[in-house]
Amino acid sequence: MMKTLEAFSRISVLCVYLLAAAAVILLRTPIDYPVYAMAAYGFSRGEDVYSWAEGEYARAAEALGFSRYAPPYRYPPLAALLVLPGLSLPDRGMGIWVAAQALSALLTAEVLARMARDPARRILIRLGVGLLPPFFVSLYAGQINPLVTLGMILAVRWIGRGREGWGGLLLGLSLMLKPLALGPAALCLYEGRRRALAGMALGVALSLAAGLLAFGPPAMGFLRLHLPTSGGVYPPAQNLPGLAARWLIRHPYGFSLADDAGIARGVGWGLAGMLLLLTGIALGRPGKAHPDFVRRAGLVAIAFLLANPGTWYHHGTILSLPLAAWLTQPGHSRIGWGVLGASVGAIAIWGVAWHAFVGWTPLLDLATLGSLGLWALLAREIRQESPR
Numbered sequence: 001m002m003k004t005l006e007a008f009s010r011i012s013v014l015c016v017y018l019l020a021a022a023a024v025i026l027l028r029t030p031i032d033y034p035v036y037a038m039a040a041y042g043f044s045r046g047e048d049v050y051s052w053a054e055g056e057y058a059r060a061a062e063a064l065g066f067s068r069y070a071p072p073y074r075y076p077p078l079a080a081l082l083v084l085p086g087l088s089l090p091d092r093g094m095g096i097w098v099a100a101q102a103l104s105a106l107l108t109a110e111v112l113a114r115m116a117r118d119p120a121r122r123i124l125i126r127l128g129v130g131l132l133p134p135f136f137v138s139l140y141a142g143q144i145n146p147l148v149t150l151g152m153i154l155a156v157r158w159i160g161r162g163r164e165g166w167g168g169l170l171l172g173l174s175l176m177l178k179p180l181a182l183g184p185a186a187l188c189l190y191e192g193r194r195r196a197l198a199g200m201a202l203g204v205a206l207s208l209a210a211g212l213l214a215f216g217p218p219a220m221g222f223l224r225l226h227l228p229t230s231g232g233v234y235p236p237a238q239n240l241p242g243l244a245a246r247w248l249i250r251h252p253y254g255f256s257l258a259d260d261a262g263i264a265r266g267v268g269w270g271l272a273g274m275l276l277l278l279t280g281i282a283l284g285r286p287g288k289a290h291p292d293f294v295r296r297a298g299l300v301a302i303a304f305l306l307a308n309p310g311t312w313y314h315h316g317t318i319l320s321l322p323l324a325a326w327l328t329q330p331g332h333s334r335i336g337w338g339v340l341g342a343s344v345g346a347i348a349i350w351g352v353a354w355h356a357f358v359g360w361t362p363l364l365d366l367a368t369l370g371s372l373g374l375w376a377l378l379a380r381e382i383r384q385e386s387p388r
Contacts, residue, residue, distance in 0.1 A: 030142020050221030077211030133351030172203020241268030254361035298322030346370030
């Protein structure tokens with residue numbers, strides 16, 4: 001019976017992604033993939049894409065046949081290098097790209113499901129991760145997040161199994177596609193995992209060398225990009241600095257308690273700092289590698305996701321790691337299951353219906369609050385087991 005249900009769960013998730021990918025390709029919804037393609041086009045011509053203005057993007061879009069896109073390109077050159085071979089294809093590789101991201105999401109769900117021994121838990125993880133809305137938002141926009149998340153998941157699992165060098169190498173490559181895995185990388189440093197850190201450094205070096213060899217010095221322009229220092233009021237900015245901004249800066253999406261950007265910035269960074277401090281307390285003393293690396297990496301992944309003012313809702317694909325890590329563990333209480341259901345429900349509802357929440361500021365932060373609930377579940381369990 002359980003084998004039949006497992007097979008049904010695989011087929012169900014597969015069918016959902018086949019339909020989603022087909023719709024995205026037919027409707028040509030991606031607005032981020034065209035930017036990757038434009039970056040590859042510009043780099044291949046020796047241009048500094050990181051200094052492009054709207055005019056340069058419009059010129060590249062006309063040359064490549066794109067009408068919908070959302071600049072700028074703010075990532076390391078590795079993502080553009082991946083896209084480069086597709087520029088010679090009729091649709092500039094968009095169809096293959098969307099299919100690759102859908103496959104990455106499917107593999108992420110399957111890899112995480114196999115962490116559990118109990119078939120029922122495997123089904124729950126496969127469905128919970130596979131149907132997580134940030135994956136579909138990323139697919140709709142043509143984002144690279146599913147591939148980056150798959151790399152992070154594999155890296156974390158390898159490190160947890162003792163293959164630290166290879167895991168670190170893959171983690172470094174994942175970071176250079178898009179720095180979503182900063183949490184697990186920071187945990188390697190916190191626990192003093194030297195082989196993982198060495199592998200990570202090698203992965204970063206290899207990706208930089210590949211970009212430099214393919215595109216020349218302009219590919220290093222990302223090193224001078226300015227990172228966001230305060231949260232944005234736009235609702236998809238689902239992070240603690242963004243939450244503070246929506247409550248303390250006047251905006252058109254709902255009401256606010258004040259209109260002071262300075263106070264909002266201070267409160268946002270205060271909340272982020274407090275979350276990181278509490279995460280460190282939950283982890284216990286630094287410098288010691290803990291055998292439960294996967295679950296601890298999930299906790300730190302959420303903390304960095306929420307603390308980063310540059311986090312958007314579709315970056316929530318990495319929430320698949322902490323979700324699966326919690327579901328893998330046995331012996332949860334009814335309260336724990338209730339908190340999990342409310343947390344995942346809040347994340348999912350926001351992704352589906354946030355436009356309907358405009359005007360209601362508390363509802364605009366549902367995904368952030370849901371992520372905090374998932375963080376609290378992991379933090380409580382890990383704190384109880386961590387060395388003091």
